[in-house]
Amino acid sequence: MSWILALDQGTTSSRAIVFGPDGLPRAVAQEEFRQWYPQPGWVEHDPEEIWRTQLSTARRALAEAGLEPGDIAAIGITNQRETTLVWDRETGAPIHRAIVWQDRRTAPICDRLKAAGAEPLIRRKTGLVIDPYFSGSKITWLLENVPGARERAESGKLAFGTVDSWLIWKLTGGRLHLTDKTNASRTMLFNIHTGEWDQELLEIFGVPRPTLPEVRPSSEVLAEAVEAGLEGIPIAGVAGDQQAALFGQACFRSGMAKNTYGTGCFILMNTGTAAPLSEERLITTVAWEVDGSTEYALEGSIFIGGAVVQWLRDGLGLIRSAGEVEPLAASVSDNGGVYLVPAFAGLGAPHWDPYARGVICGLTRGTTAGHLARAALESIAYQVTDILRIMERDSGLHIEELRVDGGAAANNLLLQFQADLLGAPIVRPKVTETTALGAAYLAGLAVGLWKSRQEIATHAELDRRFEPLMSPERAAGLLRRWHAALERAKGWERPAGGELQP
Secondary structure, eight states, rough: OOEEEEEOOOOOOOOOOOOOTSOOOOEEEEEEEOOOOSSSOOOOEHHHHHHHHHHHHHHOOOOOOOOGGGGGEEEEEEESSSOOOOEEETOOBSSSEEEEOOOOOOOHHHHHHHOOOOOHHHHHSSSOOOOOHHHHHHHHHHHHSTTTHHHHHTOOOOOOOOHHHHHHHHHHOOOOEEEEEHHHSSSSSSSSTEEEEEEEEEEEEEHOOOGEEEEESSSSEEEESSSSSTTTTTEEEEEEEEEEHHHHHTTOHHHHHOEESSSSSEEEEEEETOOOOOOTTTTTEEEEETTEEEEEEEEEEESSSTTHHHIIIISSOSSSGGGGHHHHHTTTOOOOOOOEEOOOOOOOOOOOOOTHHHHHHHHOTTTTHHHHHHHHHHHHHHHHHHHHHHHHHOOOOOOOOOEEEEEEGHHHHHHHHHHHHHOOHHHHHHEEOHHHHHHHHHHHHTSSSSHHHHHHTTTTEEEEEOOOOSOOOHHHHHHHHHHHHHHHHOSSSOOOOOOOOO
């Protein structure tokens, strides 16, 4: 029993990876699932399809590794965060499709809360800003818009969960309704200082306490799976995807930082047992609870990261696959003065502007597809640099290096440009599946496969280190033009009953 099965439930696909005691993957299975866009700004998933694809990949990964359930020491779960599900406790049937973290339908609810002066209290208790990104307003919307939902919730007949809770519920045959502190801390309902659901917050959002899951540590044996093909395997690690990636990157010391270049970009800096409140509207989140100690992180969430490459492929048809973007961008020596602000779902940290929309600035007759591709990649690095500079100011710490992972971290042009803008090395590990690896490490610690975080840190192997080559003056000039383009994207969409923002 020296293997760990990591379930990595993401925004566009479900994956399962079998890791060995050396922290290396032995088998990987992945399945994409459907994205639903009922209205502009709305994004939904089918909860049952999430479960089917996750179960299927788990069984396939074990089969490809040539392993049986009895060979697996534990299951670790990591998941897309904030995505909100509500289901019937008796039947297990969802009452609505899952509302995805990218969904912006609850902007009016968030506006009402801000107008009522609720943000200072919410920030103080949760470390979060009021934004449709987080789960709380999504639950409010479901209870207000699904017929009979509020009455059923108040009588204890409904269960709310983020995706981790849904998977645990299904894996245990509906016997356990649990989450961990990392996922609870993304709801706007959880007091990160007391480690409990907060009654005052529940009243603000109108969420009945009986709907909520029990909150448990990130590394602890919770239960055994009963699902066929996984029966008897302990579920022992749970963390939201970005906290899992921070753990998988072995960012165990205060001041260490990582960025995941996924659908969005998520930058986290470990702040240890301190939970600082950002002066510039980053968020404070639970990093993990391990061995009875809760640690925290500063986080900057960028809604559109690698998804801008998907847009080039699916929306504009400039490329046929994501892998084609790097050579297309490299076909030009620079961006030709073109800046793309991918505010397709509003702007996340530090702007938190749900009414921002994407813009392209600097187009001329000489602009080519290569310039657009380069501007798209550069937009990712600009956003990440802005967040990291704020983290340095908020924490008083200098970022000596940035550890990276995620699909777009395979793009050498992007990472070199990131190092140039940041003026610091970018470190890419050999195992870039750090989200799943973090879940595996959390589960393995709970069952004793690894004895300590120090032991885990010895497994980290470097693939490539990108050193800055650009002059600081040139980097500063590029960032100035980026900020000019950014201002043109803000407040573009007309709020209900409001005027077009300047």
